[in-house]
Amino acid sequence: MSSIEHYENFPVASWLCPARLRPAIVALYHFARTADDLADEGDAPAHRRLEDLAHYKADLQACLSGAKNASTRWPGVFQALGAAVVQHQLPAQPLFDLLDAFEQDVIYTRVGQRYRDRTELMDYCRRSANPVGRLMLHLYGVQDATSLTQSDAICSALQLINFWQDRQQDVQRGRDYLPEGHTLAEELVFARGLMAQGAPLVKRVPGRAGWELRAVVQGGLRLLDKLDALQRQLGGDGTTWPRPRLHKSDVLLMAWRCCRM
Known part of the structure; x- marks a missing residue:
């Protein structure tokens, strides 16, 4: 990407x-x-x-x-x-x-x-991830409220996916982003829902940037596919899972999905 x-x-x-x-x-x-x-x-x-x-x-x-x-x-x-x-x-x-x-x-x-609940975690995402999307939209001259909301959803979803794919490493470093009282399976579903909320933004961002955004969205969704598969195979809270990675076959699938968007 x-x-x-x-x-x-x-x-x-x-x-x-x-x-x-x-x-x-x-x-x-x-x-x-x-x-x-x-x-x-x-x-x-x-x-x-x-x-x-x-x-x-x-x-x-x-x-x-x-x-x-x-x-x-x-x-x-x-x-x-x-x-x-x-x-x-x-x-x-x-x-x-x-x-x-x-x-x-x-x-x-x-x-x-630990993060006490999802609300507290999402407040962290609002400051750690959403600013990146808002700054990028500003550069492209896209500043309407709907686009900003969709961008926030995509960026928060990407931040959460990053947490769950790096969960083993984060926990070893003393950093646990999984909200208290929640399971990782629930959080994977929540991240996918956020990405779905934000995905229409790809049609609101002009030119080649819209295609870059398609690749970002599809990359996040493909990582979620792999995390879902690990959840089904291994269960647990992700602290012992191998870190999923994207390979050439995944890139081809993502390219096809980008075109379908």
């Missing part, structure tokens, strides 16, 4: 992306990727991660205020982001929402906190 690594389901520099938007998309990717690394990578203790994220948020505020040298620690990230903000008038709130979600990941992991 993308020509370089992606931050979760963030399409970056795909050949389907118009050349005029690629610098902004790459800038947003590196902003999110760097913040995610501050929250997750390496051996730094939780308090240091939170300090780094606080400095990162302060640099974001400086960048959005128009400061020429917004960051001494991450100059490449914020120079590119600042240019994208000015050129495309990007909204600020989705950027801050992403940082809030990364901070929450650090805090929840530190204290071993």
Whole structure:
């Protein structure tokens, strides 16, 4: 779906992306990727991660205020982001929402906190995943309420699918996204329903971007197929399952399904 690594389901520099938007998309990717690394990578203790994220948020505020040298620690990230903000008038709130979600990941992991219910988990998705879709729609000039709601559904579904396919690794790292009182089987059904709610968006996004979105949706649905199969074969809560992966045969099936959409 993308020509370089992606931050979760963030399409970056795909050949389907118009050349005029690629610098902004790459800038947003590196902003999110760097913040995610501050929250997750390496051996730094939780308090240091939170300090780094606080400095990162302060640099974001400086960048959005128009400061020429917004960051001494991450100059490449914020120079590119600042240019994208000015050129495309990007909204600020989705950027801050992403940082809030990364901070929450650090805090929840530190204290071993579970999500009490699906409402709490979906609030996390609202800040960790939905901003990506809203920023992408903004770049494509799609800002009506229906499209934003459908984008949120797709992005939340992709975030949940990412949790369930990485469940074994997440739990080992002290991070459990499965809401208390829910089974993984229930959450797989819920994620598929969210994707169905958002899928009509592929016909509202113009040009090649609509085809990229079709690929993203079908990729998520194909992973759900594989997770459903593991649920039937192995049962349990997913903590012992192998991580499902997409192969060439899956890509061919996804391409056929994209055309049918």
